[in-house]
Amino acid sequence: MQTTADLLQKEQKAIILSFNLDTIPLKLIEMGCMEGHSIELVQTAPFGDPLYLNINGTHLAIRKEMASDIVVEIIEN
Amino acid sequence: MKDSPIKVALVGNPNTGKTSLFNQLTGLKQQVGNYPGITVERKVGSCSLSQNKKAMVLDLPGTYSLNANSLDENLVIELLLNKNDKDYPDVVVVVTEVENLKRNLLLFTQIKDLEIPTVLVINMADQMALKGISLDIPKLEAALKTKIALISSRKATGIAELKDLIVNYETLSTEPCLNASDIDLDYFNNLRRIYPNQQLYKLWLVISQDVNFGELSKNVIQNNSFSKSDDELKKLQHKETVKRYQFINDLLKIAKKVDVTKAKDLRNRLDKILTHKIGGYVIFLGILFLIFQSVFEWSSVPMDFIDESFASLSTWISEHLPAGKLNDLIAQGVIPGISGVVIFIPQIAFLFLFISLLEESGYMSRVVFLMDKTMRRFGLSGKSVVPLISGTACAIPAIMATRNIENWKERLITILVTPFTTCAARIPVYTILIALIIPDKRILGFLNLQGLTLMLLYLLGFFMAIISAMILNKILQFKSKSFFVIEMPNYKIPYYKNVGLNVIEKTKAFVFGAGKIIVSLSIILWFMASYGPTDNFANAEKNIASEPQNQSLAEDDLQDKIASYKLENSYIGIIGKSIEPVIKPLGYDWKIGIGIVASFAAREVFVGTMATIYSVGSHDEEENTIKKRMRAEVHPASGKPIYTFASGISLLLFYAFAMQCMSTLAVVKKETNSWKWPMIQLFVMSGFAYLVAFVAFQLLD
Structure with a gap:
């Protein structure tokens, strides 16, 4: 199922399909956010934002706003 | 070859244990400074590789x-691209x-693309068994065209092998391990054609970002028919x-195995x-609470010890050195000044200890x-928490730590409000005032009332920072993504060497930085308090003794009168008296006024200044610690103590809010690139402090 990274449920695993190159900073790409890499929501902060993600083995946090620019395909619930 | 050391640069992602390795290699033989012109920390150290290397x-x-x-x-980029830099690594x-x-x-x-000899260190090798990870080192070395050292920087394993690799660095391959120019062959071929003598990857780095690199500037290279837009x-x-x-x-698929079970x-x-x-x-x-309670409780023992020791040193010097001006200068100017710095080492060290534990x-x-x-x-970022917490040690590194806030508005607001957090330099002022006006009692059996007051002051600082952030968020109207x-x-688990060295380094920087100002200021103050411009000063003894109401006084009281008369007519007394009308509504006398003016150099100067001013007039051996002298201070006219609850609270609030640190202002200027923001901080914060202190004193008195 195709969705965006901000709509992932906790511990749901997905694969990154594409992202908006205009809004996603290079730093995030360098940390592993790119097509074909795995993405998993580890935890959501209190009040729902930011999101604690595991992208390709790297643990990082980004805000929902940015996560909504990442298109993913859910592979495992 | 024996004489010139091999230049080694440690490069790596944050959180890889790079600093642990640096500490492991260099131990205490390291120096921390700044790169010229910018406030980035420069850490170098020496390390012996073998008997003669x-x-x-x-x-x-x-x-x-x-990037x-x-x-x-x-x-990092500018250094690695510049072969002429004195730090350029072998x-x-x-x-x-x-x-x-x-x-x-x-x-x-x-880095391999830059064609510098490169060693790959894989750290935390001791965790491999625990995490079920196995690596095929020969395969990795072949594909990455390098030599690998598997180490544990904490357990100090693999360090000898790493040193061997560094000694033999000339045998390392300088070939890139992949061909990055494949991504746009036409473009890179064009570049190669126009700049045949430049390394291709270096050109690319200069083009793709704003690094400062001499004649090879971005604009020059970009000025071509085939140049590309930013997008x-x-x-x-x-x-x-x-x-x-x-x-x-692809490489790790074959060379790294993880047994998930x-x-x-x-x-x-x-x-x-x-x-x-x-x-x-x-x-x-809970963690914040623990930190502040312990900073106050645990450090009181060494602090009392230091206070007493300096007091007896001062007494000893005044008794054992030949009497005279030099004796006075040392016993009344220099020693109280130094003790004003040294006494706060325990508290500052504890604070730095906790902060580095949290980070590590x-x-x-x-x-x-x-x-x-x-x-x-409030217009801040989650990342503002780090500057706000480390601002409790010192605003200067805290403001530098705002650099990783990506959004300029959030960053600017963080910079502007950080000086409200209670920095280490306020501790001296707070500690001594709290000790004077708050009783040393426990409530509910375990809460120390003085510790609680200190914690309230810290919370007040945070609260003010948040409130002003909210206001700034409304006022500042610029959008940035x-x-x-x-x-x-x-x-x-924090590595003791990293934490220890960090605490020593930061405390040293604080003590010597502040120490220089404080000691020189106390000497100047002593001179200004010991000499006066008018005849009144020179003829103090005669004038006081001749007044009829003083004829019946005992010898000690007469001496007291003479001393305070002299102080009032000294240079400092005249300056202090002239500013007294401004600060009187806040409940301060002219001596405190001098302390406040001196504090605009740096807040921690206050205690040393008060110590110097009070010790010039004092002859009583009993009153040799700063605290005792302050407690004994009374209004000359009414005989009431100067440091009451009302004036104490007013003074605490003034120090909580006023922008009294020149170094912070200088750093804000550097980081924001304009005098506008530091000037706003200076006037708005100090004006607000005056207002609050005024209201507090008038209500409580």
């Missing part, structure tokens, strides 16, 4: 890639960590990163507790994660 090790700021996002990262040691090898290798492949450049950077990851992913996930369990939506905040507040353990990133949403309501990305590193 030494290395100069340079610890470069942590960076995720050679610079900040001043610190820029520096060999680069790229530090990676076994668990995050994939991401860490990205930087490695970029196209970013697309190429994306392509480049994808290509590097493909290479790394063996992996024990401590991170997961700790995260569940520490970032829990209620528990997380409770724990965070990986907990700080969780706090950023927890607080981001809340902080954003928010790029919030933060790594959540693994939890680690």
Whole structure:
């Protein structure tokens, strides 16, 4: 199922399909956010934002706003 | 070859244990300074490699890639691109960590493209068995065209092998491990044709970002028919990163095996507790509470000891050195000045200890994660928490720590409000005033009332920072896109060497930095308090003795009168008296006024200044500690104590809010690139402080 990274449920695993190159900073790409890499929501902060993600083995946090620019395909619930 | 040391640069992602390795290699033989002109920390140390070989090790700021996002990262690139730099390394040691090898290798492949001899260090090798990880080192070495040292920087294993590799750096391959120019062959061929003598990857780095690199400027190279727009450049950077990851992913698929069944996930369990939506905040507040209670409680023992020791040293000198002006200068000017700095070493060291424990353990990133949403309501970022917490040690490194806030508005607001947090320099003032006006009692059996007051002052500082952030968020009307990305590193037990060295380094910097100002200021103050311009000063004895109401006084009281008359007619007395009308409504006398004026150099000067002023007039051996002297201070006319609850609270509030630190103003100027913001801080904060102190005194008195 195709969705965006901000709509992932906790511990749901997905694969990154594409992202908006205009809004996603290079730093995030360098940390592993790119097509074909795995993405998993580890935890959501209190009040729902930011999101604690595991992208390709790297643990990082980004805000929902940015996560909504990442298109993913859910592979495992 | 024996004489010239090998120049080694340590490069790596944050959280790879690069600093642990640096400390392991250099131990106490390291110096921390700044790069000329910019406030980026420069750490170098020497290390003996073998019997007759030494290395100069340079610890470069942590960076995720050679695409610079900040001043610190820029520096890494500029150094590695400039063969003429005096720090340009003979060999680069790229530090990676076994668990995050994939991401860490990205930087490695970029550095390999610069064709500098490069050693790959894989750190935390001792964790491999525990996490079920196995590596095929020969395969990795062949593909990455390098030599690998598997080390544990904490357990000090593999260090000897690393040193061997550094000694033999000339045998290392300088060939790149992948061909990055594949991403746009036409473009790179054009570049190669126009600049045949330049290294291709270097050209690319200069074009794709704003590094400062002499005659090879971005504009010159970009001034070509085939040049690319910024959007196209970013697309190429994306392509480049994808290509590097493909290479790394393919390699690690065959060279790294993880047995998932063996992996024990401590991170997961700790995260569940520490970032829990209620528990997380409770724990965070608890930790803050523990820090402030202990800073006050634990450090009082060594502080009392230091206070008493300096007092007896002062007494000893005045009794055993030949009497005269020099004796007075040392006993009344220099010694009280020095003791005013030394006494606060315990508290400052404790604070730095706690802050470096929080950072080392990986907990700080969780706090950023927890607080981001809340902080954003006030126009701040979760990342503002780090400056606000380290601002409790010192605003200067705190303001520098705002550099990793990606959004300029959030960053500017953080810079502007950070000086409200209670820095170490306020501790001396707070401690002594609290000791004077708050009783040393316990409530509920375990809460020390004085400790509680100190904690309230800290909370007040945070609260003010938040309120002013909210106001600034409304006033400042510029839009900038928010790029919030933060790594959540693994939890680690803090490494004692890193924490210890950090505490020693920071405390030393504070003591010597403040020490210079305080000691020179106390000498100047002593001179100004010991001499006067008018005949009144010179004829003090005669004038007082001749007054009829003084004829019947005992010898001691007469001496007291003479001393205070002299002080009032000294240079400092005249200056103090002239500013007295301004500060009288706040409940201060002219002596405190001098302390406040001197504090605009740096707040911690206050106690030393008061010590110097009071000791000039004092002859009583009993009153030899600063605290006792302040307690004994009375209004000359009414005989009431100067430091009452009302004037004490007013003074505490004034110090809580006023912007009294020249070094902070200078750093804000550097970081914001304009005098506008530091001037706003100076006048708005100090004006507000005056107002609050005025209201508090008038209500309480």
